[in-house]
Amino acid sequence: MPSHRSTPPRKGNPRGNRPNSDAAAAPRRETPQRIPSAREAAVRMLNEVLGDEPRLLSDLREAPWLSRLDPPERARALRLATETLRWLERCDRMLAKPLQKQPPLPVLNILRLGTYELGTGGAAHGVVNDLVQMTNNLPQLGHLKGLVNAVLRKISDAGEEQWNKLRNPRLPDWLRGPLVEAYGAERLLAFEAAHAAGAALDLTPRDPASAPEWAEKLNGTLLPTGSIRLEAGVQVSALPGYDEGAWWVQDAAAALPAVLLNARPGERVIDLCAAPGGKTLQLAATGATVTALDISAHRLKRLEQNLTRTGLAAEVLAGDALEVEGAYDAVLLDAPCSATGTIRRHPDLPVARDGDEIGELIGLQEAMLEHALGLLAPGGRLVFCTCSLIPDEGECHIEEALLRHPGLSVDRSALDHPGIDPAWITEEGGLRLTPDNWAELGGMDGFYMAVLRKD
Numbered sequence: 001m002p003s004h005r006s007t008p009p010r011k012g013n014p015r016g017n018r019p020n021s022d023a024a025a026a027p028r029r030e031t032p033q034r035i036p037s038a039r040e041a042a043v044r045m046l047n048e049v050l051g052d053e054p055r056l057l058s059d060l061r062e063a064p065w066l067s068r069l070d071p072p073e074r075a076r077a078l079r080l081a082t083e084t085l086r087w088l089e090r091c092d093r094m095l096a097k098p099l100q101k102q103p104p105l106p107v108l109n110i111l112r113l114g115t116y117e118l119g120t121g122g123a124a125h126g127v128v129n130d131l132v133q134m135t136n137n138l139p140q141l142g143h144l145k146g147l148v149n150a151v152l153r154k155i156s157d158a159g160e161e162q163w164n165k166l167r168n169p170r171l172p173d174w175l176r177g178p179l180v181e182a183y184g185a186e187r188l189l190a191f192e193a194a195h196a197a198g199a200a201l202d203l204t205p206r207d208p209a210s211a212p213e214w215a216e217k218l219n220g221t222l223l224p225t226g227s228i229r230l231e232a233g234v235q236v237s238a239l240p241g242y243d244e245g246a247w248w249v250q251d252a253a254a255a256l257p258a259v260l261l262n263a264r265p266g267e268r269v270i271d272l273c274a275a276p277g278g279k280t281l282q283l284a285a286t287g288a289t290v291t292a293l294d295i296s297a298h299r300l301k302r303l304e305q306n307l308t309r310t311g312l313a314a315e316v317l318a319g320d321a322l323e324v325e326g327a328y329d330a331v332l333l334d335a336p337c338s339a340t341g342t343i344r345r346h347p348d349l350p351v352a353r354d355g356d357e358i359g360e361l362i363g364l365q366e367a368m369l370e371h372a373l374g375l376l377a378p379g380g381r382l383v384f385c386t387c388s389l390i391p392d393e394g395e396c397h398i399e400e401a402l403l404r405h406p407g408l409s410v411d412r413s414a415l416d417h418p419g420i421d422p423a424w425i426t427e428e429g430g431l432r433l434t435p436d437n438w439a440e441l442g443g444m445d446g447f448y449m450a451v452l453r454k455d
């Protein structure tokens with residue numbers, strides 16, 4: 001297996017524009033009560049993700065300037081920022097010709113947003129006027145409104161035809177290198193096609209037996225592993241079954257670790273990295289006695305809300321998985337990781353991150369797995385999983401744990417579940433899921449998981 005540790009870390013944010021980072025943090029005049037438009041909020045998100053100290057979109061969701069927008073406008077702002085980031089390479093290629101010199105980051109991001117909108121069918125008049133006005137309002141940068149107008153008019157003339165000719169965006173080198181080494185260049189193109197296509201909305205029914213019924217009620221597709229797939233973009237809280245917690249949002253790949261753990265009524269089960277709780281809900285729905293632990297009290301609030309909505313029960317503990325004690329029939333370890341399997345839904349990740357933190361995460365995952373094995377009662381089982389595509393965060397941990405623990409084995413029979421393609425099973429007996437799986441059904445998140453048993 002290739003080692004991620006050999007990957008050279010990327011310095012700075014090459015997609016950003018370093019000399020103008022101050023302007024990135026404060027892109028326009030804004031009184032405390034001013035409500036930004038969806039486009040203004042989207043550009044501000046782009047400035048944060050692509051700035052000198054890159055932030056993930058998920059960390060901006062509770063920013064005060066974003067929460068001032070009403071929910072539909074907030075959703076629109078997030079969608080615009082997310083899609084511009086998904087198509088960033090295409091935006092920059094379209095902009096390369098009309099832009100002789102890179103403007104400051106806030107202006108560049110206005111142009112990127114405009115290019116995304118114009119390239120995907122946005123009405124030129126509305127998009128250009130709005131973005132020229134937005135440039136005019138930028139502190140010290142208002143004089144660049146003429147440039148924005150001229151460039152966006154050219155982009156509009158080139159239109160969707162030129163946009164559609166461009167290749168799917170490639171992953172940055174810090175991630176592309178290790179993934180090409182692990183999967184080969186051809187597979188990586190398939191991953192990148194899946195990242196470009198984006199993700200549908202998957203639901204996990206509280207009662208797995210009710211999946212066909214809910215798929216019909218919600219006009220969705222019943223996936224081979226029992227999840228229900230709907231088109232992205234629907235308002236989740238307005239769907240039938242939401243209020244009574246008959247299902248919850250969870251990617252089809254993310255639903256499998258808890259399925260493979262196969263918890264039974266009355267068993268003592270611990271979910272060691274539980275928040276926001278999709279897997280805890282699945283475990284609690286089996287009738288097992290579940291402890292949900294997470295180090296983040298903030299993230300546990302969402303887990304508690306999810307338990308309340310679904311009417312399911314679990315003991316919720318804020319704490320460190322490396323310190324918890326006890327003996328359990330089943331342990332779920334969904335360890336913190338690079339989350340590189342979730343790029344379809346989080347296209348900001350490859351540009352906001354540079355891989356620097358992965359070495360530390362690998363160390364933490366190994367320590368967590370060691371500690372988690374010590375929590376197993378005799379004959380107990382453990383599912384280790386990460387939503388990463390990097391083998392050092394998946395397969396390698398299991399190979400190494402088997403060498404360290406002679407009494408430990410991988411339970412291959414646990415993978416015998418409807419919908420699991422035998423081609424996904426790895427040499428050491430785990431399950432490697434990649435975004436190009438089920439391409440005809442709309443893909444799935446990248447994940448790794450293995451079921452371990454101790455004598």
Ligand SMILES: C[S@@+](CC[C@H](N)C(=O)[O-])C[C@H]1O[C@@H](n2cnc3c(N)ncnc32)[C@H](O)[C@@H]1O
Nearest residue numbers: 273274275276277278279294295296320321334
């Ligand atoms: C991949 S997420 C878990 C997702 C969750 N299992 C689910 O299905 O919704 C990883 C979680 O690990 C938690 N975490 C990180 N370090 C931890 C530690 N030392 N002990 C316990 N939880 C930790 C993070 O707060 C984060 O919520």
